[in-house]
Amino acid sequence: MNRVDEAFAAARSERRGLLIGYLPAGFPSYDGCVEALRAMVDGGVDLVEVGFPYSDPVIDGPTIQRAAERSLAGGTRTRDVLRTVEAVATLVPTVVMTYWNPIERYGVEAFARDLAAAGGSGLITPDLIPDEAEEWTAASDAHGLDRIFLVSPSSTDERIAMTAQACSGFIYATSVMGVTGSRDRTSARAPELVTRVRAASEIPVGVGLGVSNGEQAAEVASYADGVIVGSAFVRRLLDADAGMGAGGSGTAAVAELSRDLAAGVRRGGVHSTTAGTSAGR
């Protein structure tokens, strides 16, 4: 059992949702990102997603786009993404969320090797579907890394089954048809999607896109195994930057949000692997 499996198993035994937190590497700076990720973990995040900032982030909304642009303008390189993983993977299991081109450019096998060496647990690949993932499947198997693909409300049952089969660690369910970013309400389509995944597979399901506070985290944790939060964390750092310009306050805001979310996944986490019926309350 690898670290991601262990983390989900531990959360499950505590009858709570697993909290997954995202930040792009190099945002607001290399050190600032590592500091914020540590604060996130202190606040209760169980698993970290390090975003690989990319020039053409087609599935990201304005908040993460801005952060990625800032990171790249600051000179973030592939090795900085790996260094970020190295800095936080000692604390909690850490995966990289990345568009595919930077990985092809680095070399799929080479990246798998170096990610594993940095202590990383796997990759979330928003624009790589299992149909195109032959090379990554071989490289991830060779280096013991998790493959986390996405499913969406538009996915057919056949594709959900195929994708779940191709995943390890967990499967990433995008709760809405749309891009990343905080939303006022959680999606009514998410519980249905989770139910459809559960009908096909026993793999843990993480739900992302739109969760921004403890209340929403509790709601998602009532039917999913993992609650993924990205834009809301990025927002805290952007706001702190725009308001006071002091890095410390952004980190404090990240820690505070993390605590709120961590309390939420504990309030809401009443599901078992056969859950899904509490959906849409």
Next chain:
Amino acid sequence: MTPTTTGPDARGHFGRFGGRFMPEALIAPLDELERHWQEAMSEDAFTAELDRMLREYAGTPSLLYDATHLSELAGARMLLKREDLNHTGAHKVRNVLGQALLTKRMGKPRVIAETGAGQHGVAAATACAYLGLDCVVYMGEVDIERQALNVARMRLLGAEVIPVKSGSRTLKDAINEALRDWVTNVEDTHYMLGTAAGAHPFPAMVRDFTRGIGDEARAQCLQLTGALPDAAVACVGGGSNAIGLFTAFVPDESVRLYGFEAGGDGFETGRHAATISQGDVGVLHGARSYLLQDEDGQVIESHSISAGLDYPGVGPEHAWLAETGRATYRPITDAQAMDALALLSRSEGIIPAIESAHAVAGAMDVARELGDAATVLICLSGRGDKDMDTAARWFDMYGTGSDSGEEQ
């Protein structure tokens, strides 16, 4: 409509290129699009209506013009496929009419499109006005400033133009923003991609909607000269006019295929859009192809005086034709293209789009290489009206100075 003979395979791959590097959310919509497209193309009612629209509305088949004056200067027989005479002034009307009719067939009321200089945006807005579809065009903020006239055209045609403020605020970012809209609104929206790039089935579908260029030219050339051309030449940005020309000739081994990319200020400056000549294999906007990228796989901004060629990627079938050696791709600099634009204007009285001027410039080189017995077929993909401001500045033609050269 002739069925395709050049691929792709069932999963949209041209050799190692193409495919679908897309969010899972868009895979079912892409499957739906592929199914509708395949069904439509096998239905007489659909193809007959598209043929009628192309003939009565778009003005095709376009003429094949025996450019005798240009031929004298080139030292070979130069034939121009006059796509510049089509409605909206370019080959792009073929693609947008096909996709707009398909959108109607899918029962979707809304179309989104990306545009760089505004040419595809204008074409999309035109087709949507014609077929009664809502049209939203994403256009980089930088391009909106550079192409005010085309923005007005799109608005006059009833389209909504949305400025894109992210990234480099140019074409590639307009595509990113259109994809974000599509993933959000896909249930009632068709993404009318403007070139033979993107995720499967777009490269094959756009090719099949534009392949009339080559199908017509091949027959016209046989009728006019009694033989196939020795070379077929087109400019390549994303590559829709080039693949539209090449497809009919791919099985004709005697016909050399040349694609001319935007060399911009020249390789040594790093400011160019010569994706195949200078780029590396990578993944952008849904397909594996060549692209301009840095060491870390971040996409680099391209540069060309021609907005229609100013794109850091290229359609995957071109990547495959280049890798297999079936087609040859070379760069033409801004200066070479503008010289060719002036040359065609003065020798034939035809002002080409700057994009198409890249093909003319390249064809002059090809003519020299092949000699005076050769016939060179050039896709004159668009007219130059939209480029008059750029040309006037390039040649310093504004102002009140006397043309005799004397100062007033």
